Amino acid sequence: MSERSHCGFLSAEQVGQEVLLKGWVQKRRDLGGLIFVDLRDRSGIVQVVFNPDESKEALETAEKIRSEYVIEVKGTVANRDESTVNPKMLTGEIEVIAKNIEIINTSKALPIQIEDETDATEEVRLKHRYLDLRRQSMQETFLLRHQAAQSIRNYLGGNGYLEMETPYLTKSTPEGARDYLVPSRVHEGEFFALPQSPQLFKQLLMVSGFEKYYQITRCFRDEDLRADRQPEFTQVDIETSFMSQEEIMAMTEEMLQNVVSEVKGVKINLPFPRLTYEEAMERYGSDKPDTRFDLELVNLSDLVENSGFKVFKQAVESGGKVSAINVKNSADQFSRKDIDKLTEFVKIYGAKGLAWLKADEGTVNGPIAKFFSEEEVEGFKNRLSIEDNDLLLFVADSKQVVAESLGALRSKLGKELGLIDQSAFNFLWVTDWPLFEYDEESNRYHAAHHPFTMPQDDDIDKMTNDPANVKAQAYDVVLNGFELGGGSLRIYKREMQEKMLSVLGFTEEEAKEQFGFLLDALEYGAPPHGGIALGFDRLVMLLAGKTNLRDTILFPKTASASDLLTQAPSEVSQDQLKELHLQLLEKEAKSK
Amino acid sequence: MSERSHCGFLSAEQVGQEVLLKGWVQKRRDLGGLIFVDLRDRSGIVQVVFNPDESKEALETAEKIRSEYVIEVKGTVANRDESTVNPKMLTGEIEVIAKNIEIINTSKALPIQIEDETDATEEVRLKHRYLDLRRQSMQETFLLRHQAAQSIRNYLGGNGYLEMETPYLTKSTPEGARDYLVPSRVHEGEFFALPQSPQLFKQLLMVSGFEKYYQITRCFRDEDLRADRQPEFTQVDIETSFMSQEEIMAMTEEMLQNVVSEVKGVKINLPFPRLTYEEAMERYGSDKPDTRFDLELVNLSDLVENSGFKVFKQAVESGGKVSAINVKNSADQFSRKDIDKLTEFVKIYGAKGLAWLKADEGTVNGPIAKFFSEEEVEGFKNRLSIEDNDLLLFVADSKQVVAESLGALRSKLGKELGLIDQSAFNFLWVTDWPLFEYDEESNRYHAAHHPFTMPQDDDIDKMTNDPANVKAQAYDVVLNGFELGGGSLRIYKREMQEKMLSVLGFTEEEAKEQFGFLLDALEYGAPPHGGIALGFDRLVMLLAGKTNLRDTILFPKTASASDLLTQAPSEVSQDQLKELHLQLLEKEAKSK
Secondary structure (H helix, E strand, C coil): CCCEECHHHCCHHHCCCEEEEEEEEEEEEEECCEEEEEEEECCEEEEEEECCCCCHHHHHHHCCCCCCCEEEEEEEEEECCHHHCCCCCCCCCEEEEEEEEEEEECECCCCCCCCCCCCCCHHHHHHCHHHHCCCHHHHHHHHHHHHHHHHHHHHHHHCCCEECCCCCCECCCCCCCCCCEEECCCCCCCEEECCCCCHHHHHHHHHCCCCEEEEEEEEECCCCCCCCCCCEEEEEEEEEECCCHHHHHHHHHHHHHHHHHHHHCCCCCCCCCEEEHHHHHHHHCCCCCCCCCCCCCEECHHHHCCCCCHHHHHHHHCCCEEEEEEECCCHHHCCHHHHHHHHHHHHHCCCCCCEEEEEECCEEECCCHHHCCHHHHHHHHHHHCCCCCCEEEEEEECHHHHHHHHHHHHHHHHHHCCCCCCCCCCEEEEECCECEEEECCCCEEEECCCCCECECHHHCCHHHHCHHHCEECEEEEEECCEEEEEEEEECCCHHHHHHHHHHCCCCHHHHHHHHHHHHHHCCECCCCEEEEEEEHHHHHHHHCCCCCHHHHCCCCCCCCCCECCCCECECCCHHHHHHCCEEECCHHHHHC | CCCEECHHHCCHHHCCCEEEEEEEEEEEEEECCEEEEEEEECCEEEEEEECCCCCHHHHHHHCCCCCCCEEEEEEEEEECCHHHCCCCCCCCCEEEEEEEEEEEECECCCCCCCCCCCCCCHHHHHHCHHHHCCCHHHHHHHHHHHHHHHHHHHHHHHCCCEECCCCCCECCCCCCCCCCEEECCCCCCCEEECCCCCHHHHHHHHHCCCCEEEEEEEEECCCCCCCCCCCEEEEEEEEEECCCHHHHHHHHHHHHHHHHHHHHCCCCCCCCCEEEHHHHHHHHCCCCCCCCCCCCCEECHHHHCCCCCHHHHHHHHCCCEEEEEEECCCHHHCCHHHHHHHHHHHHHCCCCCCEEEEEECCEEECCCHHHCCHHHHHHHHHHHCCCCCCEEEEEEECHHHHHHHHHHHHHHHHHHCCCCCCCCCCEEEEECCECEEEECCCCEEEECCCCCECECHHHCCHHHHCHHHCEECEEEEEECCEEEEEEEEECCCHHHHHHHHHHCCCCHHHHHHHHHHHHHHCCECCCCEEEEEEEHHHHHHHHCCCCCHHHHCCCCCCCCCCECCCCECECCCHHHHHHCCEEECCHHHHHC
C-alpha cells in the first residue's frame, strides 16, 4: 500500500481495498460526529470519511484541516449507503474510510475559491495564477492543450516532419510588427531580436535539404495589445520542400482533422471548404469568415446602378458597391430604435448610413421603399430570397467600407440572434490573397503576408507595374471566424526575391544588409518550398470553447504587457545596464 | 507516377518501375557518352543514368547540371551490371535510367563541399550553415535529435506528464549567471529577463496541482562562453509532486534508458550506479566522473601521516590529503621528461608538484622511494594493487587541489592512453550534494544548486550555524564524464524558504521583493515536489558521438555569442532605442 492511488480513478471495483491518497482538501463537512472531506488531486475528487469507530486519532487530526490543506490519507474503499450515493460525482458511488491522515502542508484562507465558476476579477486571478490554475476548467484546458500538442507532434512525426529548433536570439528585421530587442553585453551597441516567427530559419532549413520541418515554438511581437494578442505566443510552424500548395493544404487539413478528433471526439469532413479572398470579402465582408451561420452579404450593385435612390446609384458610379444582408424572419423584432442602433454600429466602420427595408405581404416597406422601381424590388426579392417578415439591411459605400461594416454587422447579428451553432468546428481555406497591400500612411506597398511569399505564376509580370493586382500563392486556414493560420509557397530564386524586395521599396543595399544571407542561400540550390504557421493558443482556445486567449496560456501577460504574478517587467540595476552599454533615456532627451 | 519517390529508399524491389525523383546533384560524371548523376534527397543517394538511347533530350539537359543543382527526374529503376554494383552504397545494386529531367534550381560553386569530412573552417561552416547542414553527418545528427526529443516526449506523455509552456518574458533575478534583458516599451525603464530556467514557474505549476509537468524548452545565460556553452540552450525540464527522490531518479533512468535504446539501439542497465558527491571527489577527483575507465584516485593519507617524506606528512597535518593513481603497466612508457610534462599539467590546477614511483621487481623505485618505510611501501602495494611496471603518481595538497589536479590528470591519461571505451554509455548518479558553496570573493554562501533546493532532513539544524556541512536532497545525472542534468526536491514551506534565503544573505525585504510570489504561493497548500532538468544539447552530443556542442545546434552562436550567418547581434535604429526609452552609453560615461 505504499503505491499512491488517484482520487478520481477510484470506483466500486476497489471496494474493500486499502488505498493511499495524496491531495488537496476541496471541502470539509462535519456531520453527526463524523468528518467528510472531498479530497482532490489532478485526476478528480473522492469523498473521505473520518469516523471515530475507525480511528479516533485520524478524526482528531481531521478536525484541524481546512480547505486546500495538502493531506495524505490511508483508508479503505467502501460503497456508500444508497441514500448518500452522489450521481453527479464520478466517484459518487464510493467513499474512503480513513484509517490514517497526515497533514503535509497547510493553507491560508484563499483569495480565490477553487471552483469552476469564479467571480474573482481577472486581476486577482492573474496575481494568484497558481490558485486560479487549480480550478477544474483551467485544469481541463491545459490537459487539452497538452493533448493537442501531442496529437500534432504525433501526426507530423509520423509523416516524416522533424522537430527542429531555431534560435530565439536572432537578427532584428525592420518589417512589420515591432521586435523585442535584447541588448548584447559582448557586442557593444548591438542587439539581438526575439523572433516574430522562425520564417527565415525554416526556409534556410529547406535550403539545407531537411525537406520536412516542424516546431511548436514561441514567437514574440511588441505590438499594442488587444484582448486576443499576447507579447509571446505559440505557433505550430511547418515547412516542407517539393510539395505543392494543394499537398500542403491537404496535410494541414488531415493534421487538424486528427487534432479535433483526438481532443474533442468530433469528426471533421475533408476537404475543408474554400473561398478566394475576393469571394470571402464579397460574401462575408471578412477575410476570416465565420461560416457557422449564413446571413451572407449579397452584392446588388448591378441592380441599382441606375436606381432612383441616389445614394445607391452614386456609390456604384464612384467605384463603390451596394450590398445587403437579409435578416430572416426578424422584421417584427427590430424597432426603428433598434435599427438606429445598428446604424450607429456600422458608422464605426466608416459607413455613412444603413438603409433598410422590411418585407411584408409580398413587398418591401420602409422609408426608402418608394425610390425603387418594381424591377429593382423584384431583383432584391430574387437575389436575397426575400420572404415576409425579413429585415433587409443595405450599405452603399466604397468596397472596403461595405465589406467591413456589413461584415461586422453580420457577426454582431449572428451572435445576438443566436444563429451560431456553438458546437460546430467550421474550418475553411481562404486562398488567392493579394501579394501586396497599399499603405496610405507610408505611401508604399507592404507585403500582405510576408516578403518571402511567391506571387502566382500568371501575375509575375504585374509585379512592377500593377502590384495591387498581383495574387499570392498563399492560403489562410480559418476556424469559426478566427484566422487560425496562414501559409504560402515561398520564393526560392534570388532574382525573384530581389524583385520582391525592390517592389517593397528596398534599395539593393538595404536588401543585402537585411536579407543578404537569404539571397545568398537562394543561389546554392534552394528547393521549391512552402509551409504554414498555425496559432496554437488560438487553436486551443477554440477547441476548449473559451473566448479569452489568456485562459489558454499558463502565465499570460495583461493587456499592458505585464505579468501580475511575478511583477515583470521590473527595474534592473545600474550595473546591469552598464554591462549592456546602456542608460535610460532622460525624459527631456526623449521629448526632443 | 506523380507521386514522388525517395532516392535512398529505392531498391531492387522497384526494378522496372517508373519513378519520379526530386533532389540535389551530389556528383556528375560523364563517361563514354553517358552521364551519371548521384542524386541526393533527405533519404539518401541513388545513381541516375542519362543515356542517348533512352532520351537524347534528357542527356542534353543533363549536360548543363552542376553539383547541388536541384533537379526533377523521371525514369525507370534498373539493376546495375554486376560489374558496376557498388556495395558501399545502400542503393548500389540499382540505378535509375532517366527519361526526363527538369532543372528546378541552379547552384553557384560551393564554398563548402557537401561531404561527410570537411576541412572547411568552422567560421566558413557557420557563415554558410545552410550548406554545412547538408552534409550527411549533420543530417544524421538532427534526425537523431528529433528522435531523441520524440522518445522523451512519448515516454513522459505516456507516464502522465503534461507538456506545459512557461513564459520567456520573465522577471530578472539577481542569482547566478547573468540574465539576458529585454527592455519594455510600455513600461518605461523596466525590463523583462529571458529565463535561465523555468524553475519557479514549474514549481508554481506544482502549487497549481498539475502534479506532472514537462517541457523541452530554451534557456538563456549571458555567460562568458566556453566551447561547450551557448547563450541559448535546450533543457528537458521535469517537475512532479508527491514523488520521492528515489521515484524521480527511477523515472529519469527509465526515460534515459528508453532514449538510448530507441536512438542508439543500446540497452542500458538499470538502476544507474550511484556515488555520493564526497565519494566522487575522493575516487575520481570530479563531481561528474567518467566511469568508462578505472584509474581511480586512492587516498593514502592515513598511511603517510607520519611519513619520513615531509611533503606528504605536512599535507596531511595541515588538513589536506595525499592521493595517488596507479597507471597500470606503463612505467616503461613514461620517461623522466614525460613525467615532467605531467607535473606541469597538474600545476595548472594548483598542485605544487607531482610525486612518482615506478614499480619493478616487487618494489618501488624513484627519487622519493628512499623516504618511505617498508610498511608504507607495503601499504601502497596493497591499496594501489601494485604490480611490476606500474607507474604511481601522487599529489599531496589541500583536498580541493588533490581532487582537481589528480582528477584532471586521470581524465588526461584516460584519453591519451586509450583507456576509454568509446561505445559505452556510462550513466551515473551523484547524490548528497552540499547545499551551499562558500564564495571567497563575496565572502558569503551561495546556493550550490539553486535557492529552492531542500536540505536533507538531518541537516536542517545546521543551516544557520554550519552551512558548509548541510547536504541537499539533490542528484545529478552524469554521462561519460559530462553533467547531463541535475535535480532536487524543492522547499515547499514558506518558513524553510525564508530560512534558506536568509542564509544566502537576503534581507527579509529583498526576499519579498525578489521571491514574494513564491513565498506567498508556498502558503496556499503547496505540495511536496521535485524534479530534474537535463541538458538536451549535451545529451544529443553524447548520443551522436560528437565532441562539439555546436554540431548539435542548428544555428549556433560562436564563442563570442554572435551568429555568423545572419550577422546578429546588430545595430538598431535610434527610433527603436527611443521607443524603448534607452540610449547607448557613451564611452566616457562607461569608464566612470
